[in-house]
Each structure stands twice: as structure tokens, then as C-alpha cells.
Amino acid sequence: MTEPRLASGGQPAWIVPLPSAHLGTASMAWRDGYHGGMNGATTLRSLAAALLLAGTGLSLPSGAASPPENPPRTTTEGVGWWEIELTARKFLLSAESSLRVEHVSSREAQEKLAEAPAPPAPEPSGPEVDRVTVSSVLPFGRRERVVTWLDTLSGRALQTEKTRTGSKPYWKLQRYHGQTYTEWRAAPADRTEEGGDPRSWDDRRKEVISCAGRVPPGQVITDSYALLYRVAAAHLDQPGRDLVLTLCSHRHLVEVRFRPGRIETEKVSFEESWPGGHRQRRGRIQVRTVLGTARWLTKHAPGTEPETGLMGMRGPLEILIEKGTDLPVEVRGHAPGIGRLVVRLKRVIWRQPPS
Secondary structure, three states: OOOOOEOOOOOOEOOOOOOOOEOOOOOOOOEEEEEOOOOOOOOOOOHHHHHHHHOOOOOOOOOOOOOOOOOOOOOOOOOOEEEEEEEEEEOOEEEEEEEEEEEEEHHHHHOOOEOOOOOOOOOOOOOEEEEEEEEEEOHHHOEEEEEEEEEOOOOOEEEEEEEEEOOOOEEEEEEEEOOEEEEEEEEOOOHHHOOOOHHHOOEEEEEEEEOEOOOOOOOOEOOHHHHHHHHHHOOOOOOOOOEEEEEEEOOEEEEEEEEEEEEEEEEEEEEEEEOOEEEEEEEEEEEEEEEEEEEEOOOOOOOOOOEOOOOOOEEEEEEEEEOOOOOEEEEEEEEOOOEEEEEEEEEEEEOOOOO
């Protein structure tokens, strides 16, 4: 079986470290398989996980991205920022990650989406698609980059592509269709391949994975890598605008509900930049506290508390969003093995000069 094909007739590009290369060769076969549940790797490989597993600092590459001269334009239901960088510290440990949001035409997106077998994979329902990119540099030489494509109008996950290099490297592409998705995955067959070109990796698999449970009426399955963006884009800095999302976690459907709460005054310190300017912002701002809770949507769910799908946290989650800008400035929650964790905004790149 050949590698995943794109609508444009090409093959998915390796993101790290070969941005211009393509996956595999026709001579490398993919092993078929079917699984009746979703694997456990749907939650964001997060700041919390880095703190727990690595025990050392995590940081982005030096020289953070500057705002583009012509930043991607926003949509009515989008956000005013183009990229945010978040940081978390616990004792002597620290971690950082970045999230970038771009709005691209559906035509461009369709050229990047893989062709999936039956049932047919959904196509974009409107003129634009949201492309959400999460980038991290992990300890011990590991690098990760995840690109998720979302239907702008519905929030439905269309496709997620992830590449990890360094320790335990792998590549995978998930093309969603209904409550199932097709996953192509490649990894080194042994240690002798780990430092080689990803196109030479021989451990290749193709699976059709189904998520147990039933999606509630009016809901679609979204991707946890885009969760923070979905919360910001829902304009929850105003009361009475609950957001309900459906995710897959540990082979079961999970409902995550976000509800606007009280107004607080929060002390902040972060860098702002935009086309033609930048500044360091310090002081107190008004924020809306958004409370997130999660529950299983299946009768025979795991005995553990469901993950909220954001940064590996479990249980109630608080997100502080600046009033009037939909900018997440802080996330509070609990992570297994770490306890209480606070993730703060370090830098934001605006699409336009802030008012």
C-alpha cells in the first residue's frame, strides 16, 4: 500500500526537519490494521507533559518569529492575534510552547488534505479553513511540530499532521471522517534508523481508528491541539456564551464545556508585537475567568477522570481571557504527577496594531 495521497496528487510534506521533502517512496509498504478505539495520543503533548517526563527546561528556538509584513487576515469568528507563546514553571522546571493561527482558502487546504477511504472524509464547508500550528522544542534534542486543519464554520477537525525528531522520533497523519479517522504513521524500525532521513524509516503503518460513543446532536469532533484557539475564538470574554466541544480521548468521546465566569483584575507581563511595532506590556488588566469541565460520553469509560484536552490537564480548568481582545493570558489546572500548574502568556503577535 502506498503512502497517503493529497488531493493535489502529491504527498504530505515532512515538517521537521525536512520542510521540502516528501514522505516515503512507493517501494515502502504500509501495514494495514483496524482498531475499534482511538489511541491515547490525542491530547496535546504539552507543557505539563514536558515538565513531568523530562525534568529539565523546554524552550523555543532562539529568535522568536516576527510579525509578517502582511499577516494572514482574520475572519469574523477568528481572533485578532496571529501567534502566542506560553510558558509554565514548576519549582526549578520550565517549559514553553507556541500556537499559531492562520486562515487559508479552502482551495489551498484541499490540496493539503489526504485522500481517505470510505466513509468519505469531509471537505471544508466554507471559503476558509483554519490552520493551527503548535511548535515545541523538547529536552534531549526532541522537536515537535503539529499542524491541524479545522473547518472554519463548524470547528470540525479535518486533518492533523505531527512530526517528532530526536528521541523516539515518528511521523503521523490523521485524516478525519465522522467518528473515525485514517492514520498513517512512520517511525524508525530500529535504532540504526533514528538518526537517518525520515524517508528511510521502515516501520510504517496504516490504521482506521474509531472513537467509541456517540457524538451529541449538533456537535462535531474537534482536535485537542486547537482547543485553546477554539476557546479564544468563541468570544467567551462575554457572559452567557458557553462553548461545548467534543474530543476523543483514550478511545472514548469526551465533552468539554467552557463557561464564562467572574471578572478579575490580573497582573500580567508579556511582549506584544505587530507589523511595524512592539512593546513590553506590564500592569493589571481586566480578564474573564472561563471554567472548563469535562465528562465522558460513553457508559463504559475509563475509571480515570477525563482529560480536558488542554496541556494534559485533568479536572476543572480555568482560562483567563482579556476582556475585549479574546487573548488568553493564563491557564490554571492540575496535571498528573505535577499538581497545580499555571501556564502564562509570554508573547503575542497581533495581526494589526492593538488599540
